[in-house]
Amino acid sequence: MSQSPSSVDVSPPAAGRGPVRAVVFDLDGVVVDSSAVMREAFSIAYAEVVGDGPAPFEEYNRHMGRYFPDIMRLMGLPLEMEEPFVRESYRMAHLVPLFPGVRETLETLRSRGVRMAIATGKSGPRARSLLDTLGVLGLFDRVIGSDEVPRPKPAPDIVLQALGHLGVAPGQAMMVGDAVIDLLSGRDAGATTVATTWHGGDVTALLAAGPDLVAHAPNDLLAHCPAVLVR
The missing domain is CATH 1.10.150 (DNA polymerase; domain 1)
Structure with missing residues (x-):
């Protein structure tokens, strides 16, 4: 059955997962079209x-x-x-541009109190420099590169380090990526995994990896990230 470009495919939520309080993004192919x-x-x-x-x-x-x-x-x-x-x-x-809709989605998530991080295959300094050039570095609470963790993706280290900095448990977080190794990293960290399709890459292989959610446009994420209640 065909899907509309803005639809979201949802698998049953994993046991023990709570409301989303943090989103960890891959960078290339998700946030930026590089x-x-x-x-x-x-x-x-x-x-x-x-x-x-x-x-x-x-x-x-x-x-x-x-x-x-x-x-x-x-x-x-x-x-x-x-x-x-x-x-x-x-x-x-x-x-290098942002993908359409990314800036608005990030700003909305920020306004809702959702904490955000980047976990990228790039080096940390290069990722932060690029995001600064694009004017969105300040929307992220943390930007971590593969040179700043003991083991890069597909190991879970980079996601776990990001969530540690954010102070959010994996069960209340999403890992959003356009590659199978993003999903493996997020899954092994215990986060909800979200596969994105707007990059135009090998979507078939991505879906075969069994993500928890599939987002066809950046603002699809908003349906799963309501405003965070202040404790």
């Missing part, structure tokens, strides 16, 4: 370090969400690609 800039940065880094030939961006894209050095190891590419990739990513950061 694919074009990452493709260009990856191509430049590949040409500088590896040499001629087409850069295997599609394979890189399949590992999206992981820490860049981990992707290089998985692809058998030189770790030296990280320096030019990061350099070019910073240079072109002003070309």
Whole structure:
């Protein structure tokens, strides 16, 4: 059965979960539409370090969400690609937009008292710089990169660290992501997992991972995040 673009698919709630008081977001493909800039940065880094030939961006894209050095190891590419990739990513950061509806959704969640964090495969400094450039850094209570946790996604460390900073139990939190490793990280942390489809990636694989919720537009999240009661 077809679904409208703004619908939300819901699985039965897990036992012991309470009202949502915090939302942890992945960054790329969820909050920001960075694919074009990452493709260009990856191509430049590949040409500088590896040499001629087409850069295997599609394979890189399949590992999206992981820490860049981990992707290089998985692809058998030189770790030296990280320096030019990061350099070019910073240079072109002003070309990365927020997805439509993200800013409004974040502002509404903030107004409702929902605490928010970013848990990203990027390094922390690069993620915070990008969000600052976009003017939304202040909407998040915490931004954590893969270089700031013992084990990056798909391990639960980054989600657990974010929730620890927010002071919210996993049973009262959502992990929102566009990649299977986001869902695995959130699930193992004990949070409700939300798969997003507005990034245009491999939605079939994402749904096969069994998320608790599926959001087709950013404001779909609002239906599950009422105003937080002041204790």
